Amino acid sequence: xxxxxxxxxxxxxxxxxxxxxxxxxxxxxxxxxxxxxxxxxxxxxxxxxxxxxxxxxxxxxxxxxxxxxxxxxxxxxxxxxxxxxxxxxxxxx
Amino acid sequence: xxxxxxxxxxxxxxxxxxxxxxxxxxxxxxxxxxxxxxxxxxxxxxxxxxxxxxxxxxxxxxxxxxxxxxxxxxxxxxxxxxxxxxxxxxxxxxxxxxxxxxxxxxxxxxxxxxxxxxxxxxxxxxxxxxxxxxxxxxxxxxxxxxxxxxxxxxxxxxxxxxxxxxxxxxxxxxxxxxxxxxxxxxxxxxxxxxxxxxxxxxxxxxxxxxxxxxxxxxxxxxxxxxxxxxxxxxxxxxxxxxxxxxxxxxxxxxxxxxxxxxxxxxxxxxxxxxxxxxxxxxxxxxxxxxxxxxxxxxxxxxxxxxxxxxxxxxxxxxxxxxxxxxxxxxxxxxxxxxxxxxxxxxxxxxxxxxxxxxxxxxxxxxxxxxxxxxxxxxxxxxxxxxxxxxxxxxxxxxxxxxxx
Amino acid sequence: xxxxxxxxxxxxxxxxxxxxxxxxxxxxxxxxxxxxxx
Numbered sequence: 001x002x003x004x005x006x007x008x009x010x011x012x013x014x015x016x017x018x019x020x021x022x023x024x025x026x027x028x029x030x031x032x033x034x035x036x037x038x039x040x041x042x043x044x045x046x047x048x049x050x051x052x053x054x055x056x057x058x059x060x061x062x063x064x065x066x067x068x069x070x071x072x073x074x075x076x077x078x079x080x081x082x083x084x085x086x087x088x089x090x091x092x093x
Numbered sequence: 094x095x096x097x098x099x100x101x102x103x104x105x106x107x108x109x110x111x112x113x114x115x116x117x118x119x120x121x122x123x124x125x126x127x128x129x130x131x132x133x134x135x136x137x138x139x140x141x142x143x144x145x146x147x148x149x150x151x152x153x154x155x156x157x158x159x160x161x162x163x164x165x166x167x168x169x170x171x172x173x174x175x176x177x178x179x180x181x182x183x184x185x186x187x188x189x190x191x192x193x194x195x196x197x198x199x200x201x202x203x204x205x206x207x208x209x210x211x212x213x214x215x216x217x218x219x220x221x222x223x224x225x226x227x228x229x230x231x232x233x234x235x236x237x238x239x240x241x242x243x244x245x246x247x248x249x250x251x252x253x254x255x256x257x258x259x260x261x262x263x264x265x266x267x268x269x270x271x272x273x274x275x276x277x278x279x280x281x282x283x284x285x286x287x288x289x290x291x292x293x294x295x296x297x298x299x300x301x302x303x304x305x306x307x308x309x310x311x312x313x314x315x316x317x318x319x320x321x322x323x324x325x326x327x328x329x330x331x332x333x334x335x336x337x338x339x340x341x342x343x344x345x346x347x348x349x350x351x352x353x354x355x356x357x358x359x360x361x362x363x364x365x366x367x368x369x370x371x372x373x374x375x376x377x378x379x380x381x382x383x384x385x386x387x388x389x390x391x392x393x394x395x396x397x398x399x400x401x402x403x404x405x406x407x408x409x410x411x412x413x414x415x416x417x418x419x420x421x422x423x424x425x426x427x428x429x430x431x432x433x434x435x436x437x438x439x440x441x442x443x444x445x446x447x448x449x450x451x452x453x454x455x456x457x458x459x460x461x462x463x464x465x466x467x468x469x470x471x472x473x474x475x476x477x478x479x480x481x482x483x484x485x486x487x488x489x490x491x492x493x494x495x496x497x
Numbered sequence: 498x499x500x501x502x503x504x505x506x507x508x509x510x511x512x513x514x515x516x517x518x519x520x521x522x523x524x525x526x527x528x529x530x531x532x533x534x535x
Contacts, residue, residue, distance in 0.1 A: 020192075022117065022164040025101060026110045029119070031166040033194060033217055036258075038119070038166075040107040040524040079522035086525060107524050345526065 007081035009063070012092040014054035019088050023047060030088055037086050046079055054092065108345055111353050114399040117163040118389060120349070122171060122367045123357045125153070125181065127463035129173040130202050133225075133236045134475045135264060135305065137368055138358075139296040140173035141465035146360040150180045152380070156357065157184070159385050160193045167194030167217075171367075173359070173463070176203035182211075189217045198223060198262060200240060201247025209250035213257075221260040221288065222247055227275035231268055235305075238471035248283040259285040260327065264292045265315060266305040273318050277326070289319070291331040294426040294436075295368040297464060299456065301475065302427070312439060313338065334419040334435045337412035347417040351376065351398030355389065363388045365398060368422035371459045405432025412440060419443075428456040 015021060018034040027041040030050075041047050049066045056062040059080055068076050083089045101113045128143035129136075148156070160168060168188065175181055176199050188195050196219040204212075204220075212220060222244050226232025229241035244261075251259050261280045263269065269276075273289075280287040294302035307315060316335045319328065319342060330344030345353070350366035351374075357363055361379040364370050376395050377388035389395065407418040418424075419435020427436045428450055434442035 020164065020166050022166070024110075024116050025113075026103070029115070029166075033166075038526045040110070040526055042104050042520075042522045042524065046522045075522055082521070082523040082525075104520060107526055 007059075007077060007084055009059040009077060009080070011059065012057055013059045013062075013080070013084070013089050014092050015050060016088055016090045021047070021050065030083070032086070032088055035087055037088075039083065039086060039088060041079075046076065049076060049080070050083070050089070053089065108347055111345070111347070111349065112399065112401065114352055114395065116390070117160075117165050118353060118355050119166070120169060120354045121160070121165055121357070122169045122354065123156075124172050124359050124367070125170055125175040125184070126173040126178045126359050128177050129200075130177060131174065131200055131237050131240055131471075132465050132469040132473060133240075133297070134301050134473045135225075135235060135266070135292060135296075135298040136464075137293065137296040137298055138171075138173065138370060139459065139462045139464050141469070142463045143173075144360050144463060148359065148361050148379075150183065152361070153180070153184050154187055156361075156379055156385055157188050157191055157193055159379075160188075161191040163386055163389075165193055167196055167219075170195055170197040171199075174200055174202060182208075185215075185218060189215065194218070196221065199247070200236070201244045204247035204250055206250050206254065209247070209254040209256060212251070213254040219258055219260070220251060220256065221262050222251075222285070223264075224261050224276075224279075225264050225266065226269050227272040227279050231272060233471075234268065234474045235266070237469065237473045240471065245283075248285060252283045252285075259283070260288045261285050262288040262290055262329075265289050265307060266292050267307055267311060268305065270307050270311045270315055273315070273322075277322065286325070286327060288327040288329060289315075289332075290329045291334075291420070291423075293368045293420060293423050294456075295422050296370065296459065299426050299458065305475075306437065309437075309439070309441070309444075312437060316342075316439075331420075334416045334423075334437060335439060336415040337410075337439045341415055346415065348419075348421050350374070350421055351395040355395075357385065363392070365394065366422055368420070369425065370461060371425070371457060373425070373457070403432050405430070407432070407434055407442075410440065410442070426457055428454050 016032065019030060019032045021028050021030045027043050028047040030039045030041060041050065045066060045068065049062055049068065052066060053059060053062045056065060063073060063076055080089065102109055124138055126143055126147055127138065127140045129140040132141055175197055185195055194217040198221040201222050212218060224232055224244045225235045226241065232241040248259065263276055276287055292298060292306055312335060316338045319326065319332065320340065323343065328342065328344065332342055333344060333346040336342050336346050350369060355363055355365055356367040357379060358370065363376045363379060363385065365374040365376060374394065376392035379385045379388065381387065404413055404418050407413050419438060421431055423436050424431050427447060429436055429446050434446050436443040436447055
């Protein structure tokens with residue numbers, strides 16, 4: 001069992017290459033072809049963050065660019081941590 | 094005039110969102126052919142003989158193109174026996190080459206060493222081997238003489254080729270529920286994962302359901318076994334009706350027909366679910382203008398299924414939230430109302446409902462039957478049962494002998 | 498609409514995005530088959 005590692009928002013992240021994302025009315029569905037896991041992203045804003053991660057130097061920057069407020073930030077960081085833990089996100093080289 | 098579209102909630106649980114429908118199905122099943130080398134007694138699609146109207150290779154490619162546009166993640170391919178279609182391997186490559194993963198279910202007949210090696214070297218494809226007994230004796234009674242050997246040979250070939258994530262899918266019946274540990278041992282031996290699924294009274298299954306479906310006591314045994322072994326065993330979410338026994342089993346625990354799943358059949362007909370091949374659950378055809386997407390997104394049947402469902406009598410039960418009234422197909426094909434209990438309701442309401450059915454009730458039958466007509470090599474030995482019982486559940490020794 | 502008395506999900510008021518701070522934004526789903534055959 002791996003230890004829970006804090007999500008490092010100061011690293012450059014991206015959607016994992018083996019992951020497909022499909023927008024839906026409520027947000028999006030994300031499917032990992034390597035783990036066969038399916039996740040549900042519950043807000044359009046979170047979808048925008050995940051889609052734009054690859055374009056920003058850090059996850060923090062992506063959150064800011066997508067207009068995530070200070071009040072929402074902890075929830076979004078937790079969401080990104082959840083996705084990283086399920087191998088839906090990976091650190092860019 | 095289209096139905097009023099109910100307001101979709103923001104956030105909340107995924108299953109609440111599912112009830113309002115998705116832009117594309119998640120577990121789409123595509124039966125490629127009704128042809129099959131076997132004649133399993135409980136076949137949900139009454140397969141055996143090819144249908145002359147089956148989709149051509151080109152038509153199948155157009156469906157895959159649509160699935161790609163709709164961003165369907167993967168498609169579950171079956172039949173009949175999908176590998177007996179000469180273009181199966183071409184369509185497999187075509188799907189993968191167009192961003193659609195493939196999970197296919199087979200009895201193993203074509204999985205020789207060469208094909209096993211080919212599959213082991215292919216990304217985005219999963220294989221599932223069907224097996225309904227941990228021994229040839231139990232398996233072949235339902236699937237036919239030699240079918241156990243065919244399946245295990247395929248499993249050996251896949252293991253030898255280094256194929257990963259192979260699944261063995263078992264339909265749980267009265268005859269094999271005592272073999273759960275042996276099934277686990279068998280799949281461990283081949284490095285495969287065990288999948289247990291629910292036997293439903295669909296297709297030819299309707300004819301043997303009364304004799305083969307697990308008893309209430311066996312359902313409780315199965316539930317206990319799943320709780321004890323569940324982290325390593327898959328269920329295709331098909332035992333959610335058992336969640337009313339206590340702790341919910343993992344999965345969505347609700348009927349996804351027309352909301353999350355649907356079936357494309359070999360002639361392009363779109364049904365709400367692979368267990369519901371019947372005119373009442375026919376939403377459209379992929380050959381119509383607008384193709385599959387039009388059917389999935391706009392058919393009347395699916396709009397109906399995506400509106401809030403009345404649980405009817407079941408909503409008063411304390412366990413409703415766990416079992417959501419059970420399986421629509423199981424209710425339909427046993428002649429029970431869809432807003433009442435599942436025939437295998439763990440609280441016993443299903444048995445009561447079955448007993449309360451009219452004495453002269455003729456349960457619904459599909460308009461389709463592609464079963465083999467003549468004798469089949471390796472006929473399942475369970476075929477001693479009358480194929481059209483006068484009454485499901487009739488305990489009278491004269492059942493089936495009364496004049497029509 | 499299905500009742501969910503055991504959830505602390507709020508009905509959708511005007512500031513729906515704000516409300517989502519209270520609950521997890523990601524839900525993992527077990528999807529082996531979804532009652533499917535395969």
